[in-house]
Every structure is written in structure tokens, then in C-alpha cells.
């Protein structure tokens with residue numbers, strides 16, 4: 189999976205796109221891994237800009253959960269921002285909004 | 301084929317509290333304000349038509365027991381949780397105490413799935429025959445131990461029905477009470493087994509106490525095949541997905557999200573949420589059902605899955 193990334197004032201912003209489902213979750217995990225490894229105390233914060241993500245399955249959510257857990261252990265901060273309405277609903281129904289840092293917009297995530 | 305739910309609660313039986321009963325009464329009477337409900341008939345119609353499920357019904361509190369009724373003279377059950385007590389009493393009241401044969405498919409011998417058996421009155425009646433099928437080698441031992449001191453006052457030997465245990469192997473087809481039955485190993489502490497039951501062109505899958513990690517495509521596809529084109533999938537949805545893969549990881553249960561995904565991939569016709577979380581009240585389970593229906597709708601491609609939530613007393617006609 190192509191994971192476009194930019195750096196904005198001490199934050200690395202990753203921008204996955206399309207569907208994160210059973211077919212693409214492994215590739216998403218692999219693309220995310222080096223960034224999560226660097227998401228630690230004293231390092232860049234990591235924000236996943238989900239503006240171009242159309243769907244996420246349980247396998248994709250699992251990748252996010254593992255990434256967030258790893259970041260936490262390392263003392264880093266990982267957030268997800270700008271969910272499309274459908275993806276936002278999937279986050280709510282799966283209760284991921286209760287366990288991940290979720291922001292309405294990328295600006296809010298950067299300002300937090 | 302009729303699927304009848306006698307016990308649908310997960311982990312431990314629960315009873316409605318006074319506070320919950322009063323909440324229903326307040327909601328119903330508030331709704332009735334200003335209406336002329338001066339006969340029992342009018343009240344009944346109002347209850348049935350104008351009150352939502354969570355006010356007019358309860359999901360119930362008995363633990364796992366489901367009857368698969370394909371119309372034969374013998375009975376097929378999945379699990380013997382506390383719902384089996386109600387089934388046994390109903391049956392003996394309606395059809396007499398003796399002369400019955402029961403075929404029971406056991407998912408696993410955890411407490412909530414066997415605890416109805418000491419209270420299953422047909423077992424204490426001569427002339428009944430109970431055949432208990434399962435893949436666990438120590439299944440009969442589990443039943444004998446719970447009907448013995450110090451757990452229970454009446455010894456297993458006092459059960460005068462004929463009780464037989466039949467060891468099944470997973471991934472093999474068996475003919476049981478006229479149905480083709482296949483068991484599948486599931487991820488659960490001490491193992492559990494799901495059952496695919498096919499009869500008269502209808503397919504029911506009973507899959508409870510099953511954790512799905514969804515990180516191994518081969519394992520996912522194994523369940524998709526097991527659920528393939530089923531008319532009904534009865535699915536353990538006790539936890540939210542977030543809980544199932546964080547604080548409750550390895551506790552052995554699944555979520556509504558995974559149920560919808562697997563049924564979509566398998567092109568199953570109906571998904572029935574089952575093994576409800578004991579701390580959830582009726583409003584909470586009803587809300588979970590609404591959310592699950594919404595999830596099915598927003599993630600649907602070209603195949604619709606009809607979603608329901610099991611309750612003690614529900615009958616689904618296939």
C-alpha cells in the first residue's frame with residue numbers, strides 16, 4: 189500500500205487511501221510499521237489522515253489497534269483524523285472512537 | 301425449519317431488575333398518555349404496535365440453548381445452558397413426560413453451556429433418551445461432575461433417562477436426527493466447536509464462544525466456507541470489536557462487526573446476534589442491533605444480510 193507522508197512541525201502525517209480490508213490490511217500494516225517504530229517519546233507524533241480512506245474492515249482496525257498499542261508502549265502519540273462519514277460510523281460502531289485518539293479534522297489533530 | 305431460541309445470554313444467566321422493569325413501565329405509560337386504552341384488547345394492540353422491542357419485550361436472561369426443529373418426532377438442541385430447563389418443562393407440559401428422544405450438539409462444556417442439564421426434567425424421566433454429541437473427549441465427565449457433590453445434590457446416576465455420549469470429529473459430515481451436521485474447531489479457552497446443520501435444503505450455522513482475530517486469511521476463509529450460503533448464522537457477538545482486540549483479547553468471544561463481515565463474505569442470508577453480554581440491558585442490546593443493521597447497510601456490496609438479535613422465545617422460520 190502506498191502511504192504518502194509529510195512532516196508538519198514535529199508531526200509525521202500519513203495519508204492512506206482507498207479500502208483497508210482483508211485484502212489490503214497486511215500491506216497497510218507493513219507500510220505503517222517503520223513509522224510506528226519511530227513513534228516514541230521525544231520523536232515525531234504520528235497522525236493518520238484518513239480523508240481518502242473509503243472503508244476499513246476489522247482486519248484494518250486491528251492493525252490500527254496494534255499500532256496504537258505499540259506507540260503507547262514507546263511513549264509516542266498516534267492519532268487518526270478526518271474520517272469520512274462511513275468510516276466514522278464504522279469507528280463508532282466498533283467502539284474504536286473510545287480507544288483511539290480520533291480528531292474531526294487534520295488541523296485539529298495537528299493543534300492537539 | 302424453525303429455529304427456536306430458549307437461552308441467548310452469554311456467560312451467566314441474568315434476571316431483569318426492578319429498576320429495569322420500572323423503566324419499561326414508565327416508558328410505556330408515558331407513551332400511552334392521552335390515548336383511550338379502556339379494554340385489554342386495545343392495550344394489547346398498543347403494546348404490540350406502538351412500543352418498541354426494548355419496552356414491550358426482553359431479550360431474556362437464560363444461557364445458551366437453541367432448538368433446531370425440522371418437523372421430525374425427535375428433538376435437536378444446541379447446548380444445554382439454563383434455557384434447556386425451560387425447553388424441558390415446556391415440552392413435558394405439552395407432549396407428556398416420557399417417550400422423547402433428544403439430540404444435543406455441544407459447543408463446549410463451559411458452565412453456561414451445560415448448567416441447564418441438572419434442571420432438565422426429561423433427564424429424570426424413564427423412557428426418554430438423550431444423545432449428547434460433541435468433539436471434546438471429556439464431555440461425559442463434565443456432565444457427570446456437575447451432577448455430583450459438592451456441586452449438586454442429585455447424583456448423575458439418579459437420571460433415569462437413557463443418556464449416551466457420541467464423540468464427533470470436526471470437519472466430518474454426520475447424519476444426526478435427519479440433518480447433515482459438521483463441526484468446526486473455534487478459538488476459545490479449552491476449545492469450542494461450531495455446527496453447520498443442513499436439512500431439507502436449509503442451512504443453520506451455530507457458532508458461539510468463538511474468537512476471531514481476523515489476522516490470518518486462511519482462518520478467515522475457513523469460517524467463510526463454514527458459513528457459506530447459510531440461511532441463518534447464529535453468532536457470538538458479546539463484545540465490541542475494540543474490546544475484543546484490546547482488553548478482552550483472548551477471552552474467547554467475538555463482535556457484531558466480525559459477524560457482519562463473515563456473513564457478507566460467505567453470502568449468508570441472515571445473521572443472528574447471540575451470546576449477549578450479561579451486563580447489557582434490553583435498551584443496550586436493542587441499540588446494538590440497530591447499529592449492526594446500520595453497519596450491514598453501509599458496508600453492503602451486492603449482497604444483503606438480514607440482521608436480528610436473538611431473545612429467549614424468538615422463533616426464526618427458514
Ligand SMILES: [Zn+2]
Pocket residue numbers: 310311364410412413509575
Ligand atoms: Zn458461553
Ligand SMILES: [Zn+2]
Pocket residue numbers: 408410488492509552
Ligand atoms: Zn465458553
